[in-house]
Amino acid sequence: MAELEINSLMKQFGAFQAVNDVNITVNNGEFVFLLGPSGCGKTTTLRMIAGLEMPSSGRIAIGGRNVTFLRPRHRNVGMVFQDYGLYRHLTVFGNIAYPLEVRRLQRAEIARKVSAVARTMQITEVLQRKPDQLSAGQLQRVAIARMLVRDADVFLMDEPMSHLDAQLRGQMRAELRHIQKSVGVTTIFVTHDQLEAMTMADRIIVMKDGEMLQFATPREIFERPATEFVATFVGEPQMNVFDVRITRIQGKIAAMTEDFVIPLDARWMQENGVENLVGQGVRLGVRPEHISVSDRAEGGHGVAAELYSFEPTGAENLYVLKCGGVTITTRSSTTETAHLAKGEGSRLYAGFDPNWIYLFEPGSGRTIAQAAASRSENEEM
Amino acid sequence: MKKLSSMPESPSAPPAQRNWWVYVVLILVCVVNFLPYLRVVMAGFMDGATSSSATPIWFFSPSLEAFDYLIFEKGIMKNFFNSVVVSLASTFFSVTIGMFCAYALARYDFPGRDDVSFWVLTNRMMPPVAVLIPIFVTFQTAGLLDTLLGLIILYTAMQLPFVVWMLTGYFRDIPRRYEESAMVDGDTWFAAFRKVTLPIMAPSITATAIFVMILSWNEFAFATFLTSNQAKTMPPAIMAYSIGADIKWNVLGAAVVLITAPLILFVLLLQRQLISGLSQGVVRK
Numbered sequence: 001m002a003e004l005e006i007n008s009l010m011k012q013f014g015a016f017q018a019v020n021d022v023n024i025t026v027n028n029g030e031f032v033f034l035l036g037p038s039g040c041g042k043t044t045t046l047r048m049i050a051g052l053e054m055p056s057s058g059r060i061a062i063g064g065r066n067v068t069f070l071r072p073r074h075r076n077v078g079m080v081f082q083d084y085g086l087y088r089h090l091t092v093f094g095n096i097a098y099p100l101e102v103r104r105l106q107r108a109e110i111a112r113k114v115s116a117v118a119r120t121m122q123i124t125e126v127l128q129r130k131p132d133q134l135s136a137g138q139l140q141r142v143a144i145a146r147m148l149v150r151d152a153d154v155f156l157m158d159e160p161m162s163h164l165d166a167q168l169r170g171q172m173r174a175e176l177r178h179i180q181k182s183v184g185v186t187t188i189f190v191t192h193d194q195l196e197a198m199t200m201a202d203r204i205i206v207m208k209d210g211e212m213l214q215f216a217t218p219r220e221i222f223e224r225p226a227t228e229f230v231a232t233f234v235g236e237p238q239m240n241v242f243d244v245r246i247t248r249i250q251g252k253i254a255a256m257t258e259d260f261v262i263p264l265d266a267r268w269m270q271e272n273g274v275e276n277l278v279g280q281g282v283r284l285g286v287r288p289e290h291i292s293v294s295d296r297a298e299g300g301h302g303v304a305a306e307l308y309s310f311e312p313t314g315a316e317n318l319y320v321l322k323c324g325g326v327t328i329t330t331r332s333s334t335t336e337t338a339h340l341a342k343g344e345g346s347r348l349y350a351g352f353d354p355n356w357i358y359l360f361e362p363g364s365g366r367t368i369a370q371a372a373a374s375r376s377e378n379e380e381m
Numbered sequence: 382m383k384k385l386s387s388m389p390e391s392p393s394a395p396p397a398q399r400n401w402w403v404y405v406v407l408i409l410v411c412v413v414n415f416l417p418y419l420r421v422v423m424a425g426f427m428d429g430a431t432s433s434s435a436t437p438i439w440f441f442s443p444s445l446e447a448f449d450y451l452i453f454e455k456g457i458m459k460n461f462f463n464s465v466v467v468s469l470a471s472t473f474f475s476v477t478i479g480m481f482c483a484y485a486l487a488r489y490d491f492p493g494r495d496d497v498s499f500w501v502l503t504n505r506m507m508p509p510v511a512v513l514i515p516i517f518v519t520f521q522t523a524g525l526l527d528t529l530l531g532l533i534i535l536y537t538a539m540q541l542p543f544v545v546w547m548l549t550g551y552f553r554d555i556p557r558r559y560e561e562s563a564m565v566d567g568d569t570w571f572a573a574f575r576k577v578t579l580p581i582m583a584p585s586i587t588a589t590a591i592f593v594m595i596l597s598w599n600e601f602a603f604a605t606f607l608t609s610n611q612a613k614t615m616p617p618a619i620m621a622y623s624i625g626a627d628i629k630w631n632v633l634g635a636a637v638v639l640i641t642a643p644l645i646l647f648v649l650l651l652q653r654q655l656i657s658g659l660s661q662g663v664v665r666k
Contacts, residue, residue: 052561072564085562089580099566150566 002063002153003028004049004186009058011044011210018044020210022058026203029184031177033197036207037233042190045207046156049188051075062153078152078185080160084143086131092118092142093127099150113149120179121145137168144176148183155180155187161196173199194234198222206230223374228283228365231358237288237318240328241360244284246277255284255357259324260303265354265372272369274359282368283360288331290356293319294349295340301349310342321350418641425634432631447635451622460618461639466529467614468597471536476590478537479544484574486545487552498549505542509602520607529612535603540593547592551585552578588658591651595644615640 004026011019019041026032034042047053049060051072060068067075078099086095093114100110118124121141126134134142140160147155161169177200180187191197197204198218206213206221206229214226225231232238244255244262253269255262262284269275294301305321305328312318317337319330330350340348355373360366424432426443451457486498516535517526525531555578563573579586601616608617619640623633648655 050561050565052565071569072561073567073569075565077565079562079565081558081562083556083558085556085558087559087563087577087581089583098563102563102567102572146566156565 002186004154004188005059005061005064006045006049007059007061009045009048009060010056011041011048011053012056017210019048019055022207022212024205024212024215026186026188028186031180031187031189031200031202033201033204034188034190034207035194035197035204035233036192038192040207041210042192042205042207043158044210046158046188046190049154050077050079050156076150076152077154077156078147078150079156080140080143080147080158082159082162084131084139084160086139086142086146088131091128091130092123092134095131095142096127096146096149099146114145117145117149120148136163136165137172140164140172144179148179152185155185157187157189159191160189161191161193169196176200195236198234206233224367224370225358226367228285228360228367231285231360231367235287237329237331239285239287239358240291241283241285242326242328243281243362245281246274246279248278253278255282257324257326259326262303262352262357263354264357268354268357268369268372271372272359274369277359277368281362283362283365285358285360286328286352286356288318288329290353291328291330292351292353293321293330293332293337293340294351295347297349299351301351303350303352305348305350307341307344307346307348309344319348321348323350418637421634421637423634424630425636425638427631427634429629429631432634433627433629447629447631448639450632451635451639455618455622457615457618457622457636457639460613460615463529463612464598464614464616464640465643467532467536467612468594470529470533471540471597472590472594474533474537475540475544475593476586479541479589480548480586482541483545483548483552484578486549488557498545501542501545505546509539513602513606516603517606525607527608527610527612531607532604532612532614535607536597536600539600539603540596543596544589544593547589548582548585551582555581584654584658586658587651587654591648591655594647598640598644 004024006022006024009019009022010017022041022045024032034045036042044053048055051067051070051074054069058068059066062075062077087098090098096114096117097110100113105113114127115124118127121144123138123141123145126138126142131139131142140163143160147157161172164172173196180200189196189200198221201218203215203217204221205215206226208229214221214230216224216226221230222234225234228241232241242257244257247254247256249256249261252263253274254264264274292301297304303323305323307319308322308327309320310317311320312334315334316331317334319332319337319340321328321330328350340346356371357369358367358371359369361368420437423439423441425447426445427438427441428444428446431438431441432447482501486494520526520531520535523531525534559577559581560570560573563577564570568576599616600614601620604614605617605620608614613621615636619633619636623629623636
């Protein structure tokens with residue numbers, strides 16, 4: 001158990017910059033997720049922590065010990081691979097015992113540890129089987145057991161759930177989070193699934209093109225995204241983002257597209273200096289759950305829209321609306337929208353919650369104004 | 382339980398295909414392949430006169446005259462022993478060396494990797510006759526003519542390309558994850574290779590070794606030219622003892638029995654490993 005510190009970590013593959021200036025400090029016992037699209041450098045970062053890839057420059061320290069260029073066996077990390085990396089010539093018991101045998105533990109001690117971890121992972125019945133006789137869920141449990149059986153300083157997990165079906169994944173999420181917290185070992189988890197990261201993480205590192213975009217708690221990532229990319233990557237369905245122009249209409253400042261006007265909150269504009277943006281084009285973001293739909297143009301539902309597609313998901317209904325040239329997705333509870341038209345082409349009206357509007361810089365994607373209702377963690381404390 | 386017949390039949394087992402013509406083809410192939418061999422083996426148990434008669438004789442009283450001649454008069458067991466030593470040793474060395482070479486080609490990306498593997502393959506394409514004279518001269522200079530060591534070195538070199546090409550493919554099929562996982566678990570690279578990769582590769586390595594051993598066992602051209610007495614192996618010995626002014630068919634037959642018997646036993650014993658090794662990576666996804 002230890003804290004993990006990474007300073008200005010770089011990795012080049014030839015001319016390709018796979019990881020660019022990553023700085024992370026992970027506290028002891030923390031569950032941290034590396035989240036990003038494929039090819040963003042998250043797996044490379046993990047492999048550098050494991051020692052399977054050597055950094056081009058930078059520093060990695062585990063528990064204050066500089067391990068940057070140490071071989072994997074000198075780092076004392078445990079790892080679960082995407083395709084599990086179980087040895088198919090050994091039984092499940094042999095697989096889990098392997099790291100202990102390498103460390104030349106007493107046979108009785110090994111048997112004790114393996115059976116303890118097998119009980120935790122509920123794989124006691126399959127200990128004598130070979131990996132090819134196991135289901136995907138069991139394979140994954142064995143791989144996690146092999147990681148847990150060691151007294152490692154840091155656990156590393158490289159998309160361990162990507163081969164599981166959706167139902168099993170849901171179960172494993174809760175279980176893994178529970179195990180991580182009860183074992184209390186610092187864990188780094190790589191995933192491209194924002195839902196996994198949001199539900200399990202203490203903190204999330206969002207990466208893109210080898211760079212760290214944001215390192216924060218799930219709630220902070222969700223409510224106060226650092227960039228447009230983070231905002232759209234996290235959340236399902238993703239945040240609606242479109243081009244608007246900040247304009248002064250009859251003395252009031254509002255965001256305007258070619259087809260409609262979105263009124264903005266006065267206090268929020270003042271706090272974020274939106275007045276200075278008048279005349280400029282920005283990107284406006286609003287999450288689907290912060291757009292309400294109505295069949296009448298009243299009570300803040302000022303944006304006329306045509307229903308493009310209706311997607312019921314059970315508890316919630318998704319309305320994909322065409323507001324002139326802009327397509328937006330809304331999400332509202334089924335009971336609230338029960339009375340609304342559901343036929344394609346129906347005339348509806350959308351209302352944007354002024355408390356939940358984000359503004360992003362068009363080129364860099366940097367967030368100019370966080371939503372008025374969102375709170376940073378620091379303010380709460 | 383007489384109602385059984387009226388119960389719906391489970392559709393899980395489709396009716397077995399019974400195509401009589403498949404068996405016709407198979408029998409035909411077997412006859413074409415096996416008949417000449419059978420004839421030669423029969424000849425081995427005939428006496429000199431019977432075996433060299435102008436009309437083929439199918440029924441005869443067996444005699445061990447030819448075996449007696451080969452084993453006690455000519456001392457063919459010495460050649461047999463030479464063959465065993467040469468093929469075992471060259472198989473061991475070529476598979477061991479080739480394994481590491483194949484591993485490097487499969488795992489590491491270095492400049493000229495494709496050139497190396499192509500060059501290895503072209504070595505195999507070269508007809509042995511093309512290098513017979515240079516090798517003879519080299520052996521003469523190095524004092525390796527008619528020595529077992531010379532043959533072992535030569536066969537090892539000859540079989541290496543084959544081993545490298547077979548094993549490179551199999552190593553590529555084994556994900557790197559296995560070794561990486563073992564290394565993270567605390568092993569050195571070599572320990573990971575020995576304890577994880579090799580056991581997984583065992584069937585493929587066995588199959589390759591069997592092939593190499595058969596090739597070395599049967600090698601004729603180089604053995605004929607590079608050995609005379611001390612190190613003569615089975616293939617040239619058979620020719621020397623059975624073919625002189627005329628062909629002694631019964632001696633040839635007996636020699637064929639002696640040279641093929643170990644191979645047949647060997648393959649029968651190891652056919653499971655052979656098949657599983659060759660199909661590794663093909664059957665699995």
